[in-house]
Amino acid sequence: MAQPGIGKKTNTKVEDQSSLKGTLASVFLLGFFLIITWVGVYFLFLDRF
Amino acid sequence: MSTKSINTIVDRRDGKLAMAHFYVAFIALAIGGLAGLLQTLVRSGKYELPWGIGYYQVLTVHGVVLGLVLTTFFIMGFQLAAVSRTSGALTDKQRMTGWIGFWLMTIGTVMAAVMILLNEASVLYTFYAPLQAHALYYVGLTLVIVGSWIDGAALIMAYASWRKANPGKPSPLLTFMAIVNTLLWIVATIGVAATVLFQLLPWSLGLVERVDVLVSRTLFWYFGHPLVYFWLLPAYMAWYAIVPKIIGGKIFSDSLARMSFILFLLFSIPVGFHHQLMEPGIDPAWKFLQVILTFLVIIPSLMTAFSLFATFEMFGRSKGATGLFGWVKKLPWGDARFAVPFIGMLAFIPAGAGGVINASHQLNQVVHNTIWVTGHFHLTLATSVILTFFGISYWLVPHLTGRVLTKAMNKLAIIQAVIWAIGMTFMSGAMHAAGLLGAPRRSSFSTYGGSEQAAEWIPYQVAQAVGGSILFLGIILMLYIFINLAFFAPKGEQEFPVGEVADAAEKTPMVFENWKLWIGITVLLILFAYTIPFIDMIQNAPIGSKGYKFF
Numbered sequence: 284m285a286q287p288g289i290g291k292k293t294n295t296k297v298e299d300q301s302s303l304k305g306t307l308a309s310v311f312l313l314g315f316f317l318i319i320t321w322v323g324v325y326f327l328f329l330d331r332f
Numbered sequence: 333m334s335t336k337s338i339n340t341i342v343d344r345r346d347g348k349l350a351m352a353h354f355y356v357a358f359i360a361l362a363i364g365g366l367a368g369l370l371q372t373l374v375r376s377g378k379y380e381l382p383w384g385i386g387y388y389q390v391l392t393v394h395g396v397v398l399g400l401v402l403t404t405f406f407i408m409g410f411q412l413a414a415v416s417r418t419s420g421a422l423t424d425k426q427r428m429t430g431w432i433g434f435w436l437m438t439i440g441t442v443m444a445a446v447m448i449l450l451n452e453a454s455v456l457y458t459f460y461a462p463l464q465a466h467a468l469y470y471v472g473l474t475l476v477i478v479g480s481w482i483d484g485a486a487l488i489m490a491y492a493s494w495r496k497a498n499p500g501k502p503s504p505l506l507t508f509m510a511i512v513n514t515l516l517w518i519v520a521t522i523g524v525a526a527t528v529l530f531q532l533l534p535w536s537l538g539l540v541e542r543v544d545v546l547v548s549r550t551l552f553w554y555f556g557h558p559l560v561y562f563w564l565l566p567a568y569m570a571w572y573a574i575v576p577k578i579i580g581g582k583i584f585s586d587s588l589a590r591m592s593f594i595l596f597l598l599f600s601i602p603v604g605f606h607h608q609l610m611e612p613g614i615d616p617a618w619k620f621l622q623v624i625l626t627f628l629v630i631i632p633s634l635m636t637a638f639s640l641f642a643t644f645e646m647f648g649r650s651k652g653a654t655g656l657f658g659w660v661k662k663l664p665w666g667d668a669r670f671a672v673p674f675i676g677m678l679a680f681i682p683a684g685a686g687g688v689i690n691a692s693h694q695l696n697q698v699v700h701n702t703i704w705v706t707g708h709f710h711l712t713l714a715t716s717v718i719l720t721f722f723g724i725s726y727w728l729v730p731h732l733t734g735r736v737l738t739k740a741m742n743k744l745a746i747i748q749a750v751i752w753a754i755g756m757t758f759m760s761g762a763m764h765a766a767g768l769l770g771a772p773r774r775s776s777f778s779t780y781g782g783s784e785q786a787a788e789w790i791p792y793q794v795a796q797a798v799g800g801s802i803l804f805l806g807i808i809l810m811l812y813i814f815i816n817l818a819f820f821a822p823k824g825e826q827e828f829p830v831g832e833v834a835d836a837a838e839k840t841p842m843v844f845e846n847w848k849l850w851i852g853i854t855v856l857l858i859l860f861a862y863t864i865p866f867i868d869m870i871q872n873a874p875i876g877s878k879g880y881k882f883f
């Protein structure tokens with residue numbers, strides 16, 4: 284009997300369970316947020332003093 | 333093997349001691365919450381306090397009762413429960429020590445409260461000289477601190493007996509964390525004890541006429557910054573070591589958690605000058621040094637953020653989550669024990685960003701003494717920390733009283749946190765905005781003689797009152813849940829969750845328990861950051877100030 288699927292390459296990538304790329308993205312977003320708010324108030328400072 | 337039994341249940345007698353602390357804490361929440369509501373109403377300009385009560389008297393109640401009493405009592409109760417749970421029941425002697433600490437703290441609180449209510453101490457919770465309160469206010473606050481030291485002694489004794497029974501082993505993570513926080517507290521409170529005992533008390537008693545304001549403020553802020561870490565670390569205890577268990581995951585790394593606590597101990601004390609950046613009489617070079625040390629605290633803070641994200645992602649992926657953020661959906665959003673502290677964690681993102689701004693000298697000039705600062709610490713303390721404390725209460729109170737958190741209460745608890753988040757977005761958001769426009773903190777309503785700039789602040793002050801009213805509703809809900817869990821919830825066994833470490837994590841090295849090393853470095857850093865500035869201040873001291881009583 285022909286076995287359906289066999290010989291066909293599976294295209295779904297199995298993601299590594301131990302991947303922490305979401306964590307990496309999250310800390311980067313956090314870092315950007317810190318920088319943006321800081322620079323925002325810094326420009327207020329430049330503007331006023 | 334250990335000779336002490338390690339239970340999964342906190343010993344009943346230890347539970348009573350912890351609950352005694354919580355009763356005081358939640359009474360404080362009720363009183364302080366009402367004061368907070370009144371403040372926002374007054375500041376909106378649409379309401380005046382009755383019976384000639386002064387704004388600053390109410391603000392003193394709010395700051396003392398929430399900033400000092402609620403926090404210290406809750407933290408001591410939580411740490412006693414956590415140590416008893418993870419290192420075994422306290423011995424009779426340790427428990428007795430804890431009770432002595434509790435009663436001293438309570439007597440001190442009552443003394444300070446009576447003086448504030450008699451309008452003899454409307455000097456705010458920071459009691460800066462040259463504002464002068466009645467001597468009994470200072471005595472009362474001193475008793476609170478001495479009582480907390482004795483509570484701390486009970487914790488240290490319990491830790492020492494665990495170490496003795498388990499030679500060569502690292503202590504349980506929650507016990508370790510409670511001990512770091514206790515040490516931080518003891519080292520920090522020496523500063524405030526010094527200014528109260530050697531300066532403010534003799535001066536308020538009339539034994540000396542004048543007080544050195546700069547020295548007193550410096551001693552206060554030597555204490556004031558680690559104070560905020562004393563509030564924060566118990567929340568971190570829950571985030572690092574308890575929340576992973578609640579979601580069904582693992583602690584990312586035991587060593588990383590201990591390392592970050594040690595870094596907080598080292599870097600949170602020699603940094604008080606970042607509260608005094610606008611103050612004359614301190615050499616800018618030393619301010620600069622302390623600002624650098626302040627920025628080092630960003631390291632353990634980001635370590636914490638990383639570790640929490642990693643815990644959540646690892647858990648989500650173990651449940652089959654894919655993609656960049658698929659794990660977010662796998663978290664147990666319906667469980668108040670997780671969702672409530674999680675909202676607290678989220679609030680810490682803008683809170684931390686604000687903190688970095690505050691600590692930068694130039695930017696501090698933009699926000700110093702504006703209501704921005706109040707907005708900032710209502711995110712750190714009154715949201716991140718407090719929502720985490722509420723989240724802890726939802727399982728700890730029923731655990732200690734032999735009851736359970738019912739489905740209905742769980743739901744109410746989540747609603748409570750959402751209400752808090754909404755109210756705080758209004759109040760704190762408006763505070764940040766008004767602060768950037770120059771609105772001062774610690775100020776009753778005023779049009780400042782019809783000033784145009786002051787008129788710009790009024791819409792934001794109204795928004796603060798809207799937020800404050802929503803928050804007050806949140807406080808009523810919280811009190812209702814607390815009373816239910818303490819007295820009325822069905823009997824049963826509520827788990828005290830304690831996280832386990834991920835299998836892949838490294839073994840914890842013993843160096844973290846080397847207190848001689850860590851306390852030694854802490855003391856060296858403090859001496860380095862403060863010795864020369866103090867010599868400067870004392871050698872070049874102006875004639876001191878007489879006391880002022882504006883109330």
Ligand code: HEM
Pocket residue numbers: 365366368369371372391392394395398399402456457458706710713714718772773774775776799800801803804807
């Ligand atoms: C109903 C909820 C709350 C409201 C409406 C509220 C409102 C306020 C307002 C309007 C101020 C500043 C007033 C001014 O500077 O003139 C203030 C100050 C303060 N709040 Fe709150 N707050 C609330 C909850 C909390 C909580 C839960 C905590 C702490 C756990 C807290 C701690 C403080 C502290 C320490 C101050 C500083 C007092 C001072 O500057 O002397 N607040 N609050």
Ligand SMILES: [Cu+2]
Pocket residue numbers: 556557560606607
């Ligand atoms: Cu600080």
